[in-house]
Amino acid sequence: MKIILIYPYFLDERLQVEDVRVVPIGLYYIGAVLKENQHDVEIVNWYDIHKTPHKIEETLEEKRPDIIGVSIMNANRWGGIDIAKITKKILPEVKTVFGGIGTTFLWQHLLTHFKEIDFAVLGEGEYSFLNLVQCIEKENYDRINEIKGIAFRKGEKVIKTSDAEIIQDLDLLPMPSKYFEFHHLSSSRGCPANCTFCGSPQFWGRKVRFHSPEYFSDQIERLYSKGITFFYVSDDTFTMRKDRVIQICKKIIEKDLQIAWFAISRVNHVDEEILYWMRKAGCIQISYGVESGSEKIRGILNKNIKTDDIKRAFAMTTKYGILARAYFIYGSPGESYETIQETINLIHEIKPLSTIFYILDIFPGTALYEDFKRKTKLRDDIWLKRIEDIMYFESDPRLSKDEILAFGQKLKSDYFSHLGEFADAVELADNKDLYKSHADFLSRLAMTFSHGDYAAIETIPEKEEVARRLYERSLSYCPNHRAYLGLGIIKQKRGEYEESVQILSEGVKQYPDSKPLVTCLGVSYMKLNQYEEALKCFLKFPDSREALQYAAACYRTLGDSEKESSILRRLERATYEASR
Numbered sequence: 368m369k370i371i372l373i374y375p376y377f378l379d380e381r382l383q384v385e386d387v388r389v390v391p392i393g394l395y396y397i398g399a400v401l402k403e404n405q406h407d408v409e410i411v412n413w414y415d416i417h418k419t420p421h422k423i424e425e426t427l428e429e430k431r432p433d434i435i436g437v438s439i440m441n442a443n444r445w446g447g448i449d450i451a452k453i454t455k456k457i458l459p460e461v462k463t464v465f466g467g468i469g470t471t472f473l474w475q476h477l478l479t480h481f482k483e484i485d486f487a488v489l490g491e492g493e494y495s496f497l498n499l500v501q502c503i504e505k506e507n508y509d510r511i512n513e514i515k516g517i518a519f520r521k522g523e524k525v526i527k528t529s530d531a532e533i534i535q536d537l538d539l540l541p542m543p544s545k546y547f548e549f550h551h552l553s554s555s556r557g558c559p560a561n562c563t564f565c566g567s568p569q570f571w572g573r574k575v576r577f578h579s580p581e582y583f584s585d586q587i588e589r590l591y592s593k594g595i596t597f598f599y600v601s602d603d604t605f606t607m608r609k610d611r612v613i614q615i616c617k618k619i620i621e622k623d624l625q626i627a628w629f630a631i632s633r634v635n636h637v638d639e640e641i642l643y644w645m646r647k648a649g650c651i652q653i654s655y656g657v658e659s660g661s662e663k664i665r666g667i668l669n670k671n672i673k674t675d676d677i678k679r680a681f682a683m684t685t686k687y688g689i690l691a692r693a694y695f696i697y698g699s700p701g702e703s704y705e706t707i708q709e710t711i712n713l714i715h716e717i718k719p720l721s722t723i724f725y726i727l728d729i730f731p732g733t734a735l736y737e738d739f740k741r742k743t744k745l746r747d748d749i750w751l752k753r754i755e756d757i758m759y760f761e762s763d764p765r766l767s768k769d770e771i772l773a774f775g776q777k778l779k780s781d782y783f784s785h786l787g788e789f790a791d792a793v794e795l796a797d798n799k800d801l802y803k804s805h806a807d808f809l810s811r812l813a814m815t816f817s818h819g820d821y822a823a824i825e826t827i828p829e830k831e832e833v834a835r836r837l838y839e840r841s842l843s844y845c846p847n848h849r850a851y852l853g854l855g856i857i858k859q860k861r862g863e864y865e866e867s868v869q870i871l872s873e874g875v876k877q878y879p880d881s882k883p884l885v886t887c888l889g890v891s892y893m894k895l896n897q898y899e900e901a902l903k904c905f906l907k908f909p910d911s912r913e914a915l916q917y918a919a920a921c922y923r924t925l926g927d928s929e930k931e932s933s934i935l936r937r938l939e940r941a942t943y944e945a946s947r
């Protein structure tokens with residue numbers, strides 16, 4: 368059968384598009400199982416298709432699928448519903464199947480109110496979806512009740528079949544990398560914790576299941592062979608089993624996979640040994656849910672982590688040159704200016720180099736939602752409103768919107784005003800084996816201040832100076848391409864051309880074929896009126912339009928119109944080639 372698997376758009380625009388643009392890894396697993404069973408599958412990332420809505424119809428008309436499978440969370444369910452409506456309008460015979468966490472906790476509501484949804488796949492969907500596809504293919508609807516883990520309409524009734532068994536051995540799943548290319552990886556399913564705001568425990572169960580280190584590292588190797596070198600490991604707690612993680616890291620190192628990756632963990636599940644191996648294997652960021660500086664609020668959220676564990680984890684992670692990112696939630700039950708201050712105090716102690724501040728949301732599948740329904744007597748019908756989710760404070764008369772906005776403002780402005788100090792306070796392990804990765808860590812961090820996300824944030828003071836110090840610290844460990852270039856550019860911007868030439872020349876000695884370094888060095892020579900030296904740099908890259916433009920400018924200043932014309936002709940050719 369021809370199946371399109373769709374990741375739909377969200378209602379609200381995000382400040383950071385990274386939060387929504389990644390197709391959930393679950394769709395790739397489903398795609399792989401279907402392909403393994405000879406179905407024709409395509410995965411489409413429609414996180415931003417609402418900006419060009421005509422493309423939905425065009426794609427469906429062109430591909431004419433038999434089935435569309437839509438994976439939703441709560442916040443993008445309206446995107447999925449809109450797409451299903453369009454599908455049924457132009458291709459009424461197409462079967463529409465919804466899955467994902469957003470479907471699993473709202474199947475009854477969705478099938479009751481939205482006739483454009485034919486089937487819901489609940490929970491872990493690989494085999495339920497496959498069985499459903501086979502049933503649709505054979506039009507064998509008499510036995511549809513026998514397919515476990517689905518729900519559907521029969522007349523006016525909504526029927527749910529018995530739960531599907533969970534997949535005990537995840538390695539038996541076909542490898543998605545055999546068929547697709549992606550950046551998100553999953554090495555386990557489930558989370559033993561039970562935070563009141565999170566749907567993961569109810570979706571996956573609290574007993575964690577794992578891929579073997581072999582399966583996981585083979586998956587990375589296959590993607591690496593397709594040219595993918597950056598990964599997000601989206602396990603709820605990647606470091607749950609220490610030995611297994613170390614085995615994974617050793618395999619990445621043995622296979623010589625030159626990759627960088629992000630992971631998620633809990634502050635009480637890391638130690639120095641695991642962090643050492645993760646860094647050696649390319650991990651550059653670990654996200655931890657800290658949620659609040661108030662122990663009382665963490666208790667209410669059932670977060671179950673101690674302040675000492677938080678402090679220990681952040682210090683240790685940074686020590687190994689891994690950026691420790693902190694997730695905070697505000698607007699929780701009992702939130703006040705005092706608890707916000709406790710969060711600020713904790714931030715000053717753990718000095719996170721990256722933070723995300725969220726307002727507490729309520730969505731189906733969480734203890735918080737059940738509590739909300741009990742207290743308000745509202746039912747799932749609330750999701751008929753065209754909203755993404757409900758903010759907790761909207762249900763608590765003790766919290767007002769203005770107050771919540773003020774809390775967020777206070778947290779963010781305090782954080783950004785101290786971020787430079789936090790970067791300066793980084794203490795790294797004095798382990799020669801890690802010097803190269805320390806240089807990499809510091810130069811990456813510097814780059815966020817000089818050219819990256821932080822460069823655009825006005826409330827961060829002295830960004831360029833912070834970047835300069837970090838680049839210099841980076842080079843004190845080891846030669847580093849990013850640090851030479853970043854520092855050279857800063858010196859150039861400040862008009863310190865002699866120093867810029869010096870630092871960039873050192874860089875070029877280490878990386879003689881680096882176009883950015885050599886070109887930047889040429890520019891600094893130009894600023895010093897050393898045109899012959901500058902030309903040596905630019906003419907090293909006769910195919911680079913940027914270098915040719917600079918070379919032409921040098922000849923013009925030197926009054927050599929013949930050479931200038933020859934370079935301009937070459938530039939014209941290069942421009943023509945590039946436009947073809």
Ligand code: SF4
Pocket residue numbers: 558559560561562565566567568603604633656
């Ligand atoms: S927030 Fe994290 S630790 Fe808590 S239940 Fe969810 S996945 Fe587990």
